[in-house]
Amino acid sequence: xxxxxxxxxxxxxxxxxxxxxxxxxxxxxxxxxxxxxxxxxxxxxxxxxxxxxxxxxxxxxxxxxxxxxxxxxxxxxxxxxxxxxxxxxxxxxxxxxxxxxxxxxxxxxxxxxxxxxxxxxxxxxxxxxxxxxxxxxxxxxxxxxxxxxxxxxxxxxxxxxxxxxxxxxxxxxxxxxxxxxxxxxxxxxxxxxxxxxxxxx
Amino acid sequence: xxxxxxxxxxxxxxxxxxxxxxxxxxxxxxxxxxxxxxxxxxxxxxxxxxxxxxxxxxxxxxxxxxxxxxxxxxxxxxxxxxxxxxxxxxxxxxxxxxxxxxxxxxxxxxxxxxxxxxxxxxxxxxxxxxxxxxxxxxxxxxxxxxxxxxxxxxxxxxxxxxxxx
Numbered sequence: 001x002x003x004x005x006x007x008x009x010x011x012x013x014x015x016x017x018x019x020x021x022x023x024x025x026x027x028x029x030x031x032x033x034x035x036x037x038x039x040x041x042x043x044x045x046x047x048x049x050x051x052x053x054x055x056x057x058x059x060x061x062x063x064x065x066x067x068x069x070x071x072x073x074x075x076x077x078x079x080x081x082x083x084x085x086x087x088x089x090x091x092x093x094x095x096x097x098x099x100x101x102x103x104x105x106x107x108x109x110x111x112x113x114x115x116x117x118x119x120x121x122x123x124x125x126x127x128x129x130x131x132x133x134x135x136x137x138x139x140x141x142x143x144x145x146x147x148x149x150x151x152x153x154x155x156x157x158x159x160x161x162x163x164x165x166x167x168x169x170x171x172x173x174x175x176x177x178x179x180x181x182x183x184x185x186x187x188x189x190x191x192x193x194x195x196x197x198x199x200x201x
Numbered sequence: 202x203x204x205x206x207x208x209x210x211x212x213x214x215x216x217x218x219x220x221x222x223x224x225x226x227x228x229x230x231x232x233x234x235x236x237x238x239x240x241x242x243x244x245x246x247x248x249x250x251x252x253x254x255x256x257x258x259x260x261x262x263x264x265x266x267x268x269x270x271x272x273x274x275x276x277x278x279x280x281x282x283x284x285x286x287x288x289x290x291x292x293x294x295x296x297x298x299x300x301x302x303x304x305x306x307x308x309x310x311x312x313x314x315x316x317x318x319x320x321x322x323x324x325x326x327x328x329x330x331x332x333x334x335x336x337x338x339x340x341x342x343x344x345x346x347x348x349x350x351x352x353x354x355x356x357x358x359x360x361x362x363x364x365x366x
Binding site for chain 1 (some may be wrong): 229256261262263264267268269275278281282285289324325330331332335336338340342
């Protein structure tokens, strides 16, 4: 029996090969980490605005069954109260300062991402404007804080005129711009259209 | 005996002087320590509507800046909302005070976070050096291997030539 046969052969580990693989992994890791430092993670950034009504029977806020009409007492010059709630969701990376503006316009009024209700086309219901700062992924409402109870009064009718086809109750979302140092229209809106006003005496 | 009393009195006077100096120093220090607190609590009695509004806006700008730095601003957001509520209810002084507190606290917090922001910029040259070192070592390895292979090939050729001869 030779001495070579007695000693079991040692398994040769190719250290250089292992080191090269480790270096390649390290290289990939460094490149990925460098990219991650400057490219923020996270998906699409957006804000959401929704109008709700309160279902007293089930004690829930719902987007269905929103009011479609209100009685307007011509003698008193006032309509019955209309109560609506809104919800704002901030899905931006940064904190945002929002203002929800209630405006009333004629049913034919065009509101889109760029066009908002101005003083001539809408009645600016300023006493019902609400503002709040929301942190990242924070919601605001629907709750008592976002409750808006308003009515149609003689000044609205004298400003817009009576429209048998109805009105638009518009909720616009404005946000504070640090560069402009004022609130700017975010292009986000929600409205009740064809809201009828039944004249009663 | 008389001399002893004199020395005792001198020692007593000296100790009184020292204690007076200590009290004076303490008073001076306490006054100085109160200055930053006074400056920090930038409260005014009877802020106007405009002052309160401006303070809220400035506080929001600071919150926005802080959230850009990835600072958790939830506490400050609830505080500013309370200030906004005070403003809407006509409590302008309270709104102003709350907004000023937010501004002061966030100025300090942002400054401390900004030093942490330097980290990526420190990391980048290190990363570049690491990448360069890895690439150089890999290239050198490949080069060495190819030289070695060429040498063994040429050696084999020489051996084969010798065998043929």
